[in-house]
Amino acid sequence: MEISKTSKAKLVASGVIPFAFLVIMIAYIFGPGADLLGLGVALPEITIEKVDFVGPEIVVTVRNTGPIPVEVVMADVNDRIQPAAIEPDRFLERFESATVRIPFDWNVAEPYIVGLTVGDGTRFEKEIAAAAPALVPNIELASFFAVIGTYVGIIPVMIGLLWLPFIKRISKNKYHFFLALTAGLLLFLGIDSIEEALEVSKESLAGSFNPVLLVATVTVLSFLGLYYSAEKLTKRAESSKMTKPVAIGLMIAIGIGLHNFGEGLAIGAAIGLGSIAFSTFLIVGFALHNTTEGIAIAAPLSRGKLMVGKLAALGMIAGAPAIFGAWVGGFVYSPFTSVVFLSVGAGAIFQVIVIILKWIREEGDRNLSSAAVASGFAVGMVVMYLTSILI
Amino acid sequence: MVFALAITAIFAAFYFAYPGLSDAKPEEKAFVTHNGAVMRTTGEVLDPIYTSQTVEFDPDKYLRQFNYGRVSALPDGKVLREFTIIAEDDKMMEVSPGVFYNVWTFNGTVPGPTIRATEGDVVRIKFINNGSKSHTMHFHGIHEAEMDGVFEIVGSKGQFTYEFEALPVGVHPYHCHVMPLEEHIVHGLYGVYIVDPKEGRPPADEMVMVLNGFDTDFDTENNFYAANSIPFYYQHHPIQINVDELIRVYVVNMVEFDPINNLHLHGNLYHYYPTGTDTVPSTYTDMITLSQTERGIMEFKYDYPGKYLFHAHKVEFSEKGWVGLFLVKGDSEETEYGN
Numbered sequence: 155m156e157i158s159k160t161s162k163a164k165l166v167a168s169g170v171i172p173f174a175f176l177v178i179m180i181a182y183i184f185g186p187g188a189d190l191l192g193l194g195v196a197l198p199e200i201t202i203e204k205v206d207f208v209g210p211e212i213v214v215t216v217r218n219t220g221p222i223p224v225e226v227v228m229a230d231v232n233d234r235i236q237p238a239a240i241e242p243d244r245f246l247e248r249f250e251s252a253t254v255r256i257p258f259d260w261n262v263a264e265p266y267i268v269g270l271t272v273g274d275g276t277r278f279e280k281e282i283a284a285a286a287p288a289l290v291p292n293i294e295l296a297s298f299f300a301v302i303g304t305y306v307g308i309i310p311v312m313i314g315l316l317w318l319p320f321i322k323r324i325s326k327n328k329y330h331f332f333l334a335l336t337a338g339l340l341l342f343l344g345i346d347s348i349e350e351a352l353e354v355s356k357e358s359l360a361g362s363f364n365p366v367l368l369v370a371t372v373t374v375l376s377f378l379g380l381y382y383s384a385e386k387l388t389k390r391a392e393s394s395k396m397t398k399p400v401a402i403g404l405m406i407a408i409g410i411g412l413h414n415f416g417e418g419l420a421i422g423a424a425i426g427l428g429s430i431a432f433s434t435f436l437i438v439g440f441a442l443h444n445t446t447e448g449i450a451i452a453a454p455l456s457r458g459k460l461m462v463g464k465l466a467a468l469g470m471i472a473g474a475p476a477i478f479g480a481w482v483g484g485f486v487y488s489p490f491t492s493v494v495f496l497s498v499g500a501g502a503i504f505q506v507i508v509i510i511l512k513w514i515r516e517e518g519d520r521n522l523s524s525a526a527v528a529s530g531f532a533v534g535m536v537v538m539y540l541t542s543i544l545i
Numbered sequence: 546m547v548f549a550l551a552i553t554a555i556f557a558a559f560y561f562a563y564p565g566l567s568d569a570k571p572e573e574k575a576f577v578t579h580n581g582a583v584m585r586t587t588g589e590v591l592d593p594i595y596t597s598q599t600v601e602f603d604p605d606k607y608l609r610q611f612n613y614g615r616v617s618a619l620p621d622g623k624v625l626r627e628f629t630i631i632a633e634d635d636k637m638m639e640v641s642p643g644v645f646y647n648v649w650t651f652n653g654t655v656p657g658p659t660i661r662a663t664e665g666d667v668v669r670i671k672f673i674n675n676g677s678k679s680h681t682m683h684f685h686g687i688h689e690a691e692m693d694g695v696f697e698i699v700g701s702k703g704q705f706t707y708e709f710e711a712l713p714v715g716v717h718p719y720h721c722h723v724m725p726l727e728e729h730i731v732h733g734l735y736g737v738y739i740v741d742p743k744e745g746r747p748p749a750d751e752m753v754m755v756l757n758g759f760d761t762d763f764d765t766e767n768n769f770y771a772a773n774s775i776p777f778y779y780q781h782h783p784i785q786i787n788v789d790e791l792i793r794v795y796v797v798n799m800v801e802f803d804p805i806n807n808l809h810l811h812g813n814l815y816h817y818y819p820t821g822t823d824t825v826p827s828t829y830t831d832m833i834t835l836s837q838t839e840r841g842i843m844e845f846k847y848d849y850p851g852k853y854l855f856h857a858h859k860v861e862f863s864e865k866g867w868v869g870l871f872l873v874k875g876d877s878e879e880t881e882y883g884n
Contacts, residue, residue, distance in 0.1 A: 210582070227643030229591050234864035235769075235776070237578055241588030244643075255586065257578040275644045275761020275768060 198224040198272045200246070201360035202280035203489055205268050206288040207260055213288070214254040214268055214280075218246035219360030228271035229256050260285045289425070291485045299422060299480035306421065307414045307476025310441050312469045314448010321449075321456040329456065330514055331530040336406070336450040337510045338534020343413050343447075344503035346542070348373065350416060351496035358489035369497045376501030380408070384509060400464060402454045402509055407471040409506040410447045412499035414472065417444075418479020419492045425484055446537060447472060454513065593641050593777045593866065600639040602654055604773040605782060608752045611661040611739070614668070624666040626711075630657065632699075632721070632734065634676035641769050641776050641866070646761045649676065649721070649732035655774050656755040656799070657736030660719070662711035664743050670707040674699045680729065681705070683722035684738055685838065687712040695722045711740045715821035716795040718838050731760055731801045737840075739795060742824070749791035749844065752784070756798045756806050756835070756857075756867065765802055769866045770857065776866020779855075783870035788850050792871075794843040795821070798835035806867075807834045808843075809858040815845035832858060850875035 199220030206213040212231060218224050224246050229238035238256040246252055254270060262285060269279040289295060321332050348369060355365030384405050451468050483492070514522060575583050576590045614626035634649040651657025662668050674680050678701065683694035688709035691697065699705045721734035737753050757774060758767030769776045786792055794815075798806045809832045816826035817833055821842040833841065847853065853871045856863035 211584075225643060227591060228593065228641070230865075234861065235593060235866065237576060237590065237592035239576070239584060239586030239588050240591050241586060244589050244591065252588070254591070255584070255588075257582060257584050271644060271761075271768065273643055273645055275640070275646050275759070277762050277768060 196220070196222045198222055198274060198276060199360070199362070200224055200226065200270060200272060200278050201358075202268060202270065202278060203251070203358055203360075205266075205280060205282050207285045208288045210257060210259060212256040212258045212260060212266070212268060214256065214270065215251060216246075216254055216270055217251040217360065218248055219362040221248070221362075223247050225273040226252065226254065226270055227273055229254050230269040230271070230277075231256060231258050231260075232267050233269060262286060289484050295484070296481060299425075299484055300477050302421060303418055303474070303477025303480045306417060306441050306444065306480075308470060308473030310444035311410070311448040311451070311473040312466075314445045314450070315452050315465055315469055317449050318452040318456055318465070321452055326518070327524070327526045329453075330517065330524060331526040331533075332449070332453040332456075333510055333514050333517075334527040334530025335534040335537075336453045336530075337507050338531040339446050339450050339538050340406075340409065340503050340507050340510075340534075341531075342535050342538035342542075343410070344500045344507070346538075347413055347416055347496045347500035347503065350420070351493045351500065354489055354496070355493045359493060363490070365493065368493060369500075372494055372497035373501040373504070376412075376498040377505045378501075380405070380502050380505040381508065384505060398513075399454045399457050400461075402513060403451050403464075403468050404471070405509055406451050406454065406506045407468040409499070409502035410450065410472040411475040412495070412502045414444065414447075415475035415479040415482075416492070416496040416499045418476035418481075419483035419495060420479075421476075422480040422483020422485070423492070425480075444473070446534075446541065454510065591643075600642065600775055602638060602774055604771075604775050604778045607654070607656070607659075607773050608754070608784065609750075610659060611751070611753075612658045613661050619667060624663065626662050626666050626668050628658075628660060628668070628670045629673070630670055630682060631673045632676050632680040634678055634680070634732070638733075640759050640761065640774065644761060644769070646759055647732070649678075649680075649729065649734045651682075651734060651736055655733030655735075656757065657719075657734070659737045659739065659753050659795075661739045661741065663741045664711055664714050666711045668707075668709055668711050672699060672705045672707060674701060674703050677701050679703075679723050680721045680734060681723055682707060682719055684709070684719045685717040686738065686740070693722075698723060713822055714740050714742045715818075716740075716797060716840050716842055717820075718797050718799060718840060720799070720838075727801055730799065731758075733757075735799050737795060737797050739821075746793065747791060749793040750786055751793045751795070753795045754797070754808075756796065756800055756808070758800045758802070758862075758865075758867075760802065767800065767802055767865070770800065770806075770862040771866045772869055777868060779869025783852060783872035785872045785874060786847065788847050788873050788875050790846065792843075792845055792847075795840070796833075796835070796843060797840040798837065800862075801837065803859075803862075805834050805836055805859065806862065807832060807858050809856060810843075810845065811854040812849070812851075813845050813847055813853065815843040818842040818844075847871070847873040849873070 197220060201217050201219040202214055203217055204215040214229070216226060226240055226244045226246065229236055236256050236258060238254050241253045241255070243252070256268070260266060264285055265281065265283055266285055267279050267281045269277050271277045321329065351369045352366065355363070355369065359365045448469070451472060455465065511522060514527060573585050573587050574590065575585045576592060578584055612628065614628045617625045617627070619625050630651050632649070632651055633653065636648050636650055636653065637645045638648040638655065640646045640648070648655045660668070670682065672682050679698045681694035681697060681699055684707070686709070692707050692709045694707065697705055717738045717740070719736050719738045721729040723729050735755070737755060754772045756772055758770040760766060761768045772779060796808060800806045814829050814831045817828050817830060818826050819841045821840070826844070850873045853873060854868065855871060856868035
């Protein structure tokens with residue numbers, strides 16, 4: 155007993171002592187050793203995250219993204235000073251945000267540069283390519299987005315699922331080809347999601363959020379989270395009625411669903427920003443593109459029993475998030491959330507790829523080196539690339 | 546556990562994206578926009594025009610303040626005018642409500658004091674540099690080479706005495722002439738030097754307007770423009786003048802970065818004397834265009850009382866502060882109740 159007590163104390167001590175040294179070191183650096191850091195001049199920084207055109211006003215969402223508190227003291231439109239209101243107040247702590255309302259008789263489709271000046275006279279600006287009235291959430295617009303989401307998400311995925319009977323009848327080698335094709339399609343989608351997330355963060359997210367690392371962190375976290383829960387799910391599938399192909403199909407549907415949420419965000423935001431031509435392109439392109447996502451779900455399922463109900467449910471899981479995405483993108487767009495959602499989608503997709511590759515190995519292709527797998531992967535990527543050109 | 550973490554992260558993301566839902570202030574205030582509409586807000590008003598002025602520099606005081614120096618007679622009968630000018634470069638001035646900018650000053654203000662002498666007087670200026678950088682005083686006008694304030698650099702804590710005869714008649718700028726010159730000027734080291742003709746000018750309500758600007762974010766473009774430093778000041782505090790009284794404005798353009806500035810008067814025209822060196826006006830107009838350090842004298846009278854705008858007709862400048870009002874007061878008191 156006594157021996158174990160002292161050893162326990164030793165264990166605690168051995169864990170705590172280095173920590174104590176760490177605390178002392180940090181205390182020294184910020185206290186007496188502060189000169190070592192030579193922090194330089196801390197400059198104020200604000201980020202204009204969003205500009206809405208609401209009635210006779212330009213409504214600006216601004217966030218303090220610098221290292222020190224700031225005071226927003228002046229607003230301008232096209233570099234001409236305008237009286238404005240700031241809510242709740244003009245003093246912004248780190249990461250705090252405020253709304254600046256500038257009464258301004260703006261014209262539809264004209265470009266505007268909105269500027270804000272802080273207390274030391276530094277001016278920050280954001281350019282809006284074309285002014286368009288902010289979308290007001292109402293039933294009509296919500297159902298319009300729902301219809302678009304259905305066209306982009308649900309219908310193409312369902313069409314893709316129609317290939318299921320065909321995949322069911324083919325040989326094992328050809329089946330591996332289609333599984334690899336799925337992985338290829340998904341890899342493309344994953345990279346696409348990350349690219350999209352980086353693009354949004356570059357355009358509207360402040361440097362202090364470390365956008366690239368944010369994308370990396372969220373992607374890895376969602377990959378790990380889904381990988382862990384997928385393992386649980388497939389293990390439970392073995393003991394329950396759910397077959398392994400259905401479990402994998404479900405994982406794929408979830409991954410694609412998150413990606414489609416991102417696509418919905420893009421469409422909603424494009425309509426919200428008034429770029430009608432661009433949003434039309436997105437709708438047509440995504441719809442065509444998403445047919446291949448149906449194949450991705452169909453491929454693993456073809457080895458189980460054909461269950462129309464389950465299939466339809468998976469199609470909905472994969473496709474319906476496009477509708478929610480369009481709502482969020484159109485009505486409550488925020489660059490931070492769209493970056494997070496796109497990254498979650500990317501992580502989910504990478505997790506699905508790993509599961510599929512694992513499955514091909516379990517099915518017999520140990521080294522993933524057969525012609526079927528290699529060509530399937532390649533064809534998947536190429537098909538996605540070619541359909542992506544349409545967007 | 547990992548999944549829970551991911552969910553927490555997503556909720557945290559929502560917090561970052563949509564904060565500020567909590568602390569709402571119930572009280573509402575209203576303000577008037579440029580086009581006269583009334584806007585209500587529960588927040589604060591950002592407005593350089595309609596809020597009360599908090600700035601330290603007083604453009605009203607500067608407008609009509611002329612410094613004649615300590616006057617004494619020299620043995621040869623000439624009038625000696627002595628001035629003391631101290632340069633500093635560490636002052637933070639509120640150049641527009643809420644905007645603090647490091648100004649470099651003569652006697653603590655931008656513009657520096659208006660120095661006034663009569664043609665032929667001897668002007669002696671004891672210049673003390675209390676700044677951390679080198680500075681000088683370069684006067685436009687006629688003087689000896691060593692009084693030009695260009696090669697006689699006055700270092701930190703140094704002194705120099707400028708002495709010259711007041712010549713020629715007119716309105717002239719003075720400014721620091723240390724390289725990099727533009728930096729020293731845009732930080733505020735300039736002022737006005739007026740030389741009156743011996744016979745004097747007709748009596749008038751006289752004022753000085755220095756057209757200037759501030760580049761507060763150092764991108765070689767002005768963020769603010771003004772007459773006498775504070776943007777929109779005279780729009781909020783109209784300059785009060787009397788109907789039928791002769792008004793004489795000494796205008797000096799000290800705007801850097803922009804090739805021209807101008808001055809347009811509403812409801813009236815003025816006689817304009819470029820540089821003020823000639824006693825005959827060159828033109829009768831409501832619009833003059835001035836390049837850097839171009840200056841002149843405007844003379845006019847208002848026939849009708851009321852509010853009259855004056856501003857840069859380079860509208861960008863007026864929308865960034867270079868705009869003001871004359872409030873012309875009628876002589877009704879005199880006619881109705883007077884003798």
